[in-house]
Amino acid sequence: MVLLEGKTMHTNIGGxxxxxxxxxxxxxxxxxxxxxxRLNYTxxxxxxxxxxxxxxxxxxxxxxxxxxxxxxxxxxxxSFLACAKLGLVVVPLNWRLVPDELExxxxxxxxxxxxxxxxxxxxxxxxxxxxxxxDLTHWLYVGPDTNCPKYARTYSALSKAASATPVDITTxxxxxLFIMYTSGTTGLPKGVVHTHNTCFWxxxxxxxxxxMRLYDRFLLSLPMFHVAALxxxxxxxYKGLSCVMQRAxxxxxxxxxxxxxxxxxxxxxxxxANFMLQVPEIETVDASSLRYFMCGAAPVPDHIVLSYHKxxxxxxxxxxxxxxxxxxxxxxxxxxxxxxxxxxxxxMHTDVRIIDMETGLDMPVNVxxxxxxxxxxxxxxxxxxxxxxxxxxxxxxLYTGDIARMDADGxxxxxxxxxxxxxxxxxxxxxxxxxxxxLTHPKICEVAxxxxxxxxxxxxxxxxxxxxxxxxxVEDVLGFANGKLSRFKLPKAAVFIDxxxxxxxxxxxxxxxxxxxxxxxxx
Numbered sequence: 126m127v128l129l130e131g132k133t134m135h136t137n138i139g140g141x142x143x144x145x146x147x148x149x150x151x152x153x154x155x156x157x158x159x160x161x162x163r164l165n166y167t168x169x170x171x172x173x174x175x176x177x178x179x180x181x182x183x184x185x186x187x188x189x190x191x192x193x194x195x196x197x198x199x200x201x202x203x204s205f206l207a208c209a210k211l212g213l214v215v216v217p218l219n220w221r222l223v224p225d226e227l228e229x230x231x232x233x234x235x236x237x238x239x240x241x242x243x244x245x246x247x248x249x250x251x252x253x254x255x256x257x258x259x260d261l262t263h264w265l266y267v268g269p270d271t272n273c274p275k276y277a278r279t280y281s282a283l284s285k286a287a288s289a290t291p292v293d294i295t296t297x298x299x300x301x302l303f304i305m306y307t308s309g310t311t312g313l314p315k316g317v318v319h320t321h322n323t324c325f326w327x328x329x330x331x332x333x334x335x336x337m338r339l340y341d342r343f344l345l346s347l348p349m350f351h352v353a354a355l356x357x358x359x360x361x362x363y364k365g366l367s368c369v370m371q372r373a374x375x376x377x378x379x380x381x382x383x384x385x386x387x388x389x390x391x392x393x394x395x396x397x398a399n400f401m402l403q404v405p406e407i408e409t410v411d412a413s414s415l416r417y418f419m420c421g422a423a424p425v426p427d428h429i430v431l432s433y434h435k436x437x438x439x440x441x442x443x444x445x446x447x448x449x450x451x452x453x454x455x456x457x458x459x460x461x462x463x464x465x466x467x468x469x470x471x472x473m474h475t476d477v478r479i480i481d482m483e484t485g486l487d488m489p490v491n492v493x494x495x496x497x498x499x500x501x502x503x504x505x506x507x508x509x510x511x512x513x514x515x516x517x518x519x520x521x522x523l524y525t526g527d528i529a530r531m532d533a534d535g536x537x538x539x540x541x542x543x544x545x546x547x548x549x550x551x552x553x554x555x556x557x558x559x560x561x562x563x564l565t566h567p568k569i570c571e572v573a574x575x576x577x578x579x580x581x582x583x584x585x586x587x588x589x590x591x592x593x594x595x596x597x598x599v600e601d602v603l604g605f606a607n608g609k610l611s612r613f614k615l616p617k618a619a620v621f622i623d624x625x626x627x628x629x630x631x632x633x634x635x636x637x638x639x640x641x642x643x644x645x646x647x648x
Contacts, residue, residue: 136325137297138359139173139209145362146170152340152365157199158382159372164199166362171289172199177207179287183238183263187212187296190304192236192261194218194227194245196372197349200267200280202358204240205303205349209321212296215303216316217350220244221552221611224251230306230314231259233509240280243268250274297321304508305352307447307553316508317447326474327356327450327502328363333473334455335441336416337390339365344382344391346374347551353421356451357392380406387414394422394551396583398429398440412438417458419443423548423583424539427465434462444468444539448523450502453477454537467536475500478522479531488530493540496529497522545635547576547584552613556635559586559616562609568594568601571625573633574616577646585617585646589638591625617646 145154146166154169156162164172180191191208193215195201208215216234218227220242227248231239239261241249246266252259253276264277273279302321306314331337343366347354361368369386371378374397382388393401398420401407418433421443430440441461444454454477456469471477478487479494488494503523506514517524528540547554556574563572570593576584588602602619620642626634 135294135297136321137209137294138302138321138324139177139206139211140294140297141328141359141362142166142170142173142206143210143291143294145365149365153367154362155199155202156367156369156386157202157372158370159196159198162199173203173206173210174291175284175287175289176203177210177292178290179283180204180207180211180213180238181292182283182287185211185213185238188301189213189238190216190234190236191238191240192216192218192231192234193350194220194239194241194249195267195349196220196242196244197345197354197370198242198267198372200240200242201349202370205355209302210292210294212300214301217303217305217355219306219350219611220348221613223608223611224248224255225609226314226611228252228255228258230316231261233314234304234306234316235260237261238263238265240265240267241277243272246272246274249277301505303355305350305355305447315510315513318505318508319450320505323450323502323505324356324359326500327452328360330472330474330500330502331356331360331452332364334452335419336458337364337366341366341389342386342414343368344379344386344388345370346379346397347392347394348373351422351551352447352451353392353394353445376400377404377406380404380410380412383415384411389414390417390419391415392419392421394583395420395425395429396550396581398425398433399581402429402432407436412436417441419455421445421468422551424466424468430461430465442466442468444537446523446525448504448517448525449475449498449500450504452500452502453496453498453525456536460536464532464534464536467532467538469537470535471498471537472500475502477531477537479529479537490533491530493528493530496525496527496537496539498525499523545575547574547586549576549579549584549586549613550582554584554586554614556586559588559606559610559614562606563588563590563602563616566597566602566605568592568597573625573635573638575635575638575642577618577642577644579617579646582646586614587642587646588616588619589625589642590619590621591623592621597621 150167154166265280266273266277267280304316417439425442433440445451452472454468476499559574571591573589577587579585599619626637
């Protein structure tokens with residue numbers, strides 16, 4: 126329990142902001158770069174209370190679902206924290222998804238409120254036209270009031286009319302805080318359920334392990350529908366840091382912000398780190414305030430670490446999942462070069478093991494096996510997926526499906542992904558989802574999707590196709606998926622083959638396909 130102004134508060138993530146505002150009222154809490162808005166923690170907390178009173182007026186009760194289809198913005202941040210204070214469940218939506226994908230997530234999660242940005246009006250128009258295919262009853266528009274669709278209400282007008290009176294916080298702890306959807310290996314996204322407690326433990330373990338200091342300035346560039354962006358914001362509040370938030374990543378602008386805002390650390394994915402090496406600004410920027418980049422979502426190529434090391438900027442590889450609420454392993458400032466290629470050791474309040482996938486026994490030193498992790502910040506469940514939950518959470522351990530090895534010093538090296546997931550530009554892409562779409566083409570008999578190395582994105586999908594009709598062309602295959610999948614999931618190339626290799630039980634041997642098609646992806 127936490128006491129604030131005579132009130133008893135449960136472990137509530139939104140309540141952390143109220144406590145930080147009491148402790149550090151004048152400290153800059155958030156700088157929303159896109160609109161030039163700077164808020165100290167007192168102002169930040171007041172905006173969240175106003176948003177909470179606005180959302181209360183919609184009539185939602187504890188556990189109600191609020192979906193956010195927003196770029197990084199003050200509206201995203203204050204809506205998320207307002208829902209946290211109210212005991213509502215946030216469903217962050219990947220704004221790269223197409224209407225079919227959004228419809229499934231909205232219906233599966235039971236969302237009744239959608240707060241959306243004007244950039245996404247075309248997709249939301251289509252969702253609204255589908256009527257009862259979702260459970261949405263409230264549509265809140267963020268953007269110029271004159272462009273608000275007739276079926277929606279403007280966020281700005283509702284917010285201005287709401288009171289900034291502090292809301293009573295009576296929820297938290299094991300109440301659900303958010304459901305974040307990840308692509309499923311069977312083609313359907315799975316909703317990862319996290320509570321206030323799992324998030325609090327993710328905050329605590331990261332704070333206890335990583336070099337984050339009171340009054341530090343953090344640059345948030347990753348999209349906030351990712352746990353790797355959402356949780357650092359929560360850590361800033363907990364630790365008393367200032368968060369400088371980009372609407373969207375831009376490599377040249379990022380270097381300029383690092384200099385102008387005297388940024389101390391930032392979180393990136395390897396593709397972002399690679400893009401930042403390519404821009405002219407890197408040659409003239411003053412990055413002396415920067416202590417390190419934290420880099421994850423995919424193994425970080427050695428050349429990226431070495432390139433930044435030459436510029437006296439450590440790149441610390443971090444490993445985590447949406448299912449772990451971000452943290453699992455991290456390499457430290459002391460050993461990132463001595464253990465090049467490693468994602469480090471487990472975080473403070475986290476355990477990891479490398480096990481034999483058949484026996485469950487620990488693997489010997491440097492012998493690959495499945496990485497499993499145990500902590501209080503592991504997810505509670507996959508929403509409405511009992512079988513998938515039982516497969517992933519076993520005896521207190523989360524089975525990641527990732528293949529790794531551990532050296533004699535306890536450092537973890539990620540080797541492969543047993544579930545054949547492709548990571549393209551930091552986004553998880555599951556081949557089964559692409560295969561499911563392509564198999565609906567009448568001229569395709571069989572298809573298997575694998576990842577090809579990409580200098581630009583890390584990996585890109587390659588479709589390996591068996592023709593049902595000899596007239597099928599590569600252009601037919603690549604064009605067919607347009608509009609049916611998000612752009613980052615689209616195959617960048619296709620090849621034809623007479624037969625898909627399979628094992629005796631019928632499972633596609635993607636290892637064989639990767640050996641057969643080893644070329645890099647076309648850029």
